[in-house]
Amino acid sequence: MREGEFDIIQRYFTASKRAPRKDVLLSVGDDCAVTELNRNQHLAITTDTMVEGVHFLPSIRPADLAYKAVASNLSDLAAMGAEPAWMSLALTIPNIDHAWLTEFSESFFSILDHYNVDLIGGDTTRGPLSITITAQGIIAKDKALCRHNANVGDWIYVSGTLGDSAGGLSYLLQGKSAVNSAQEFLIHRHLRPTPRVLLGMALSLTRLASSAIDISDGCVADLTHILERSQCGAVIELDKLPLSAELVSEFGLAQAEQYALSGGEDYELCFTVPDSNKAKLAKALAHIGVNYTCIGQIRAIHPKNKNRIQFQRHGQRVEVEFAGGFDHFK
Amino acid sequence: MREGEFDIIQRYFTASKRAPRKDVLLSVGDDCAVTELNRNQHLAITTDTMVEGVHFLPSIRPADLAYKAVASNLSDLAAMGAEPAWMSLALTIPNIDHAWLTEFSESFFSILDHYNVDLIGGDTTRGPLSITITAQGIIAKDKALCRHNANVGDWIYVSGTLGDSAGGLSYLLQGKSAVNSAQEFLIHRHLRPTPRVLLGMALSLTRLASSAIDISDGCVADLTHILERSQCGAVIELDKLPLSAELVSEFGLAQAEQYALSGGEDYELCFTVPDSNKAKLAKALAHIGVNYTCIGQIRAIHPKNKNRIQFQRHGQRVEVEFAGGFDHFK
Numbered sequence: 001m002r003e004g005e006f007d008i009i010q011r012y013f014t015a016s017k018r019a020p021r022k023d024v025l026l027s028v029g030d031d032c033a034v035t036e037l038n039r040n041q042h043l044a045i046t047t048d049t050m051v052e053g054v055h056f057l058p059s060i061r062p063a064d065l066a067y068k069a070v071a072s073n074l075s076d077l078a079a080m081g082a083e084p085a086w087m088s089l090a091l092t093i094p095n096i097d098h099a100w101l102t103e104f105s106e107s108f109f110s111i112l113d114h115y116n117v118d119l120i121g122g123d124t125t126r127g128p129l130s131i132t133i134t135a136q137g138i139i140a141k142d143k144a145l146c147r148h149n150a151n152v153g154d155w156i157y158v159s160g161t162l163g164d165s166a167g168g169l170s171y172l173l174q175g176k177s178a179v180n181s182a183q184e185f186l187i188h189r190h191l192r193p194t195p196r197v198l199l200g201m202a203l204s205l206t207r208l209a210s211s212a213i214d215i216s217d218g219c220v221a222d223l224t225h226i227l228e229r230s231q232c233g234a235v236i237e238l239d240k241l242p243l244s245a246e247l248v249s250e251f252g253l254a255q256a257e258q259y260a261l262s263g264g265e266d267y268e269l270c271f272t273v274p275d276s277n278k279a280k281l282a283k284a285l286a287h288i289g290v291n292y293t294c295i296g297q298i299r300a301i302h303p304k305n306k307n308r309i310q311f312q313r314h315g316q317r318v319e320v321e322f323a324g325g326f327d328h329f330k
Numbered sequence: 331m332r333e334g335e336f337d338i339i340q341r342y343f344t345a346s347k348r349a350p351r352k353d354v355l356l357s358v359g360d361d362c363a364v365t366e367l368n369r370n371q372h373l374a375i376t377t378d379t380m381v382e383g384v385h386f387l388p389s390i391r392p393a394d395l396a397y398k399a400v401a402s403n404l405s406d407l408a409a410m411g412a413e414p415a416w417m418s419l420a421l422t423i424p425n426i427d428h429a430w431l432t433e434f435s436e437s438f439f440s441i442l443d444h445y446n447v448d449l450i451g452g453d454t455t456r457g458p459l460s461i462t463i464t465a466q467g468i469i470a471k472d473k474a475l476c477r478h479n480a481n482v483g484d485w486i487y488v489s490g491t492l493g494d495s496a497g498g499l500s501y502l503l504q505g506k507s508a509v510n511s512a513q514e515f516l517i518h519r520h521l522r523p524t525p526r527v528l529l530g531m532a533l534s535l536t537r538l539a540s541s542a543i544d545i546s547d548g549c550v551a552d553l554t555h556i557l558e559r560s561q562c563g564a565v566i567e568l569d570k571l572p573l574s575a576e577l578v579s580e581f582g583l584a585q586a587e588q589y590a591l592s593g594g595e596d597y598e599l600c601f602t603v604p605d606s607n608k609a610k611l612a613k614a615l616a617h618i619g620v621n622y623t624c625i626g627q628i629r630a631i632h633p634k635n636k637n638r639i640q641f642q643r644h645g646q647r648v649e650v651e652f653a654g655g656f657d658h659f660k
Binding site for chain 2: 020032037048049050051089102104116121124
């Protein structure tokens with residue numbers, strides 16, 4: 001198969017033939033849809049499916065599965081700057097396993113409670129194991145962090161460290177357990193990613209960011225979504241990529257960099273900040289409890305280069321070979 | 331397996347340990363959740379999953395599948411009295427089949443356009459064929475049709491005719507095609523049920539109904555949900571059940587009655603109306619374009635009878651043997 005998920009959505013599910021409803025402010029194609037809610041607020045809505053064998057290994061513990069299914073949806077809300085509110089759970093299970101359901105539901109409500117989210121409904125059906133969550137959050141009116149507003153000259157930031165999840169996954173794919181604390185850390189980063197909810201809300205409320213996306217398919221792939229929507233290019237400074245000491249110590253710098261650029265499921269935020277707002281970031285984000293790093297800058301699309309992203313190392317242009325973003329149809 | 335879907339939801343997914351959010355007005359356990367929207371309106375939210383081999387036959391045409399997945403969600407909105415607004419589609423497909431996707435998406439947008447609903451987002455993933463739709467609709471504040479407000483003495487109504495879908499399904503399960511127009515009608519009623527959107531909205535806006543549910547699991551099973559939530563019983567007059575001439579001619583009266591009581595997926599509405607409102611129904615529903623029939627009355631729970639529903643034929647009490655409602659875990 002050559003086509004990927006984005007081709008299918010673009011070709012078949014982008015729009016009906018009639019005009020969109022006036023209460024739909026942002027539709028298919030961003031981290032969330034945005035609809036009207038009331039005079040002061042908008043509603044952000046996102047849906048994510050996880051299928052056994054495609055999005056998670058059959059060996060995953062139900063507590064980790066529940067956590068990650070919720071976290072990935074919260075991450076989409078975070079990327080819009082929304083405060084999480086309500087969640088619907090569509091759970092398809094092959095049979096009724098009480099131990100499994102107990103562990104799954106306890107973990108599920110544990111993370112919901114932590115983020116003050118209510119489970120408001122859903123559906124429980126028999127079939128091959130999969131989980132679809134629809135999450136809804138509330139945004140101050142006209143403050144959604146969209147993908148299409150990045151501008152030439154804006155600085156590109158990412159939160160946390162990149163590539164840890166891909167490093168952790170590589171152990172799980174080999175059926176290996178952690179043999180040291182660095183490997184434990186990386187596996188934990190894969191199984192229990194932290195959705196950057198407070199960071200997203202802070203960026204939305206302060207209006208400091210011009211665009212944002214969560215890194216679920218890999219930093220390069222997700223930044224490319226911003227660039228395509230904003231019709232611009234970017235330069236990434238490879239030596240600025242935030243890499244954890246654990247990832248570098250276990251995999252070496254070259255592999256760590258690969259994971260940081262193209263590994264999926266980091267669930268960090270990538271966001272752009274106009275130069276005029278750069279100095280205000282430190283104060284606005286001081287109490288959020290997450291690091292953030294400037295890794296590059298938005299540029300005009302280079303006329304001679306069909307790639308939207310150029311890479312530099314210590315200020316010198318370099319070519320980077322790397323795998324594309326995660327796409328389960330490819 | 332002894333437990334069914336409702337046991338799982340009750341046992342594992344009914345509530346977290348903390349107090350619910352104040353903006354959640356109705357949570358797990360009705361046709362939709364209801365949340366605050368703005369000063370004059372509430373939001374109804376419902377999620378339904380359809381899995382191949384469980385909820386639909388592998389032989390189903392993609393156009394019929396898309397229609398039914400949307401219709402079953404619109405039916406849940408109708409049962410709350412909501413006006414449909416937004417929909418998210420989580421589509422899991424085993425591979426990319428352009429003919430299939432073309433037919434599916436055209437049918438999908440056709441029914442969405444008919445009901446003025448926008449597709450606002452979703453997820454496309456690889457895996458065993460299944461569809462999860464989250465639908466959202468708008469209700470006038472405090473006018474949601476809930477399950478828990480039926481009262482002793484209220485009259486029980488159903489829309490349309492009952493059992494047609496089960497009759498149509500019986501042909502499909504045998505791999506048979508329709509050999510006459512009656513069978514065509516029944517198969518069409520199974521594949522293309524009409525969500526009773528206008529009826530639900532009319533019942534909500536006029537406040538004539540005290541409760542409502544859509545008939546997806548069978549008339550008796552779904553009425554029982556109202557009775558359990560409203561803590562009452564009911565009598566059903568078997569000779570009042572609305573049966574189509576097609577169903578009776580093809581299956582005989584006894585089997586038609588069985589299908590009407592316990593066959594699933596009619597997607598008609600069952601609703602209760604206080605005696606004082608009974609006379610106003612005709613005027614309020616005159617222009618909705620759907621028939622409705624009084625099939626019984628809400629009663630106190632009979633102290634000597636553990637069954638919530640008693641059956642009568644021509645005013646005489648009768649015992650009815652019938653299969654329970656559809657539950658894919660049983």
